[in-house]
Amino acid sequence: MTESDRPQPHVAVPLNGYWTEWSARAARNAAPGWAALVGEMAGLQDTFAAAAPPPEAVAEARSLVEQTRAVLARHEVGDDDQWFGRFLPAPDRGQTFSPPIRLTGITEHALAGKTMFGRFHSGNNSAAHGGGIALLFDDLFGRLVSVGDIPPARTASLSVNYRSVTPLDEPLAVEASVAEVDGRKLYLTGTLRHGDRLCADATALFLTLRPEQIRPAEAEAPPG
Numbered sequence: 110m111t112e113s114d115r116p117q118p119h120v121a122v123p124l125n126g127y128w129t130e131w132s133a134r135a136a137r138n139a140a141p142g143w144a145a146l147v148g149e150m151a152g153l154q155d156t157f158a159a160a161a162p163p164p165e166a167v168a169e170a171r172s173l174v175e176q177t178r179a180v181l182a183r184h185e186v187g188d189d190d191q192w193f194g195r196f197l198p199a200p201d202r203g204q205t206f207s208p209p210i211r212l213t214g215i216t217e218h219a220l221a222g223k224t225m226f227g228r229f230h231s232g233n234n235s236a237a238h239g240g241g242i243a244l245l246f247d248d249l250f251g252r253l254v255s256v257g258d259i260p261p262a263r264t265a266s267l268s269v270n271y272r273s274v275t276p277l278d279e280p281l282a283v284e285a286s287v288a289e290v291d292g293r294k295l296y297l298t299g300t301l302r303h304g305d306r307l308c309a310d311a312t313a314l315f316l317t318l319r320p321e322q323i324r325p326a327e328a329e330a331p332p333g
């Protein structure tokens with residue numbers, strides 16, 4: 110591990126107003142320890158993917174996961190009230206679907222960061238799954254268009270070129286930038302590198318939403 114691969118502070122994300130409110134609501138309401146639980150769940154996914162346990166360990170693990178599900182299911186809420194995925198300032202966004210992206214630099218038109226795929230995102234032969242890489246780019250581009258004054262936008266198309274194998278458990282560098290803005294159309298480009306080696310590059314078209322396509326950042330439900 111080189112000095113530049115060591116954990117560094119995640120830069121603050123200058124979110125636009127819509128995403129600030131969307132995220133702040135979860136941050137206001139989330140129980141203490143939620144971020145640590147998200148980290149535990151992500152670790153569980155990787156450990157689960159890497160394990161080949163004997164029958165008694167399978168039975169024990171299944172029972173514990175069943176118990177965990179039962180605890181969480183008692184507190185199910187609607188989409189508007191969920192915390193999962195809404196911690197936008199955090200590298201993992203408070204979710205376990207796509208790998209954390211630790212941002213090292215961000216402006217209105219470009220961002221750079223570090224990421225890593227674990228066993229959960231393995232395709233085969235110690236290589237990251239191509240779908241996981243597309244997911245990473247979609248998330249990366251989603252973060253890029255959440256800064257500055259850009260209205261909320263959705264992915265209209267995403268194209269990934271897989272240039273070389275993306276390793277697991279190795280620090281990877283990501284970059285994304287806005288190549289062109291044409292009305293509602295945002296043309297984005299991005300790269301994923303392992304050291305000097307290009308693993309993948311991607312282009313995407315995001316479309317900013319028309320006002321009638323945007324659900325307002327929800328009003329806080331009255332207490333009780």
Ligand SMILES: CCCCCCCCCC(=O)SCCNC(=O)CCNC(=O)[C@H](O)C(C)(C)COP(=O)(O)OP(=O)(O)OC[C@H]1O[C@@H](n2cnc3c(N)ncnc32)[C@H](O)[C@@H]1OP(=O)(O)O
Nearest residue numbers: 128197247248250251252255262263264265266314316319
């Ligand atoms: C801070 C947050 C962090 C979160 C990170 C996660 C980010 C994840 C981002 C996502 O994954 S978003 C979810 C995946 N995407 C979707 O579900 C989008 C589904 N599709 C739609 O909702 C609509 O198709 C869409 C809003 C994208 C466009 O519908 P519209 O009715 O607004 O646009 P319209 O069809 O009128 O097209 C507008 C222009 O874009 C063009 N266009 C639309 N889709 C296109 C396409 N796929 N390729 C090329 N051009 C396209 C279209 O031709 C037209 O060009 P012109 O104005 O020149 O005539």
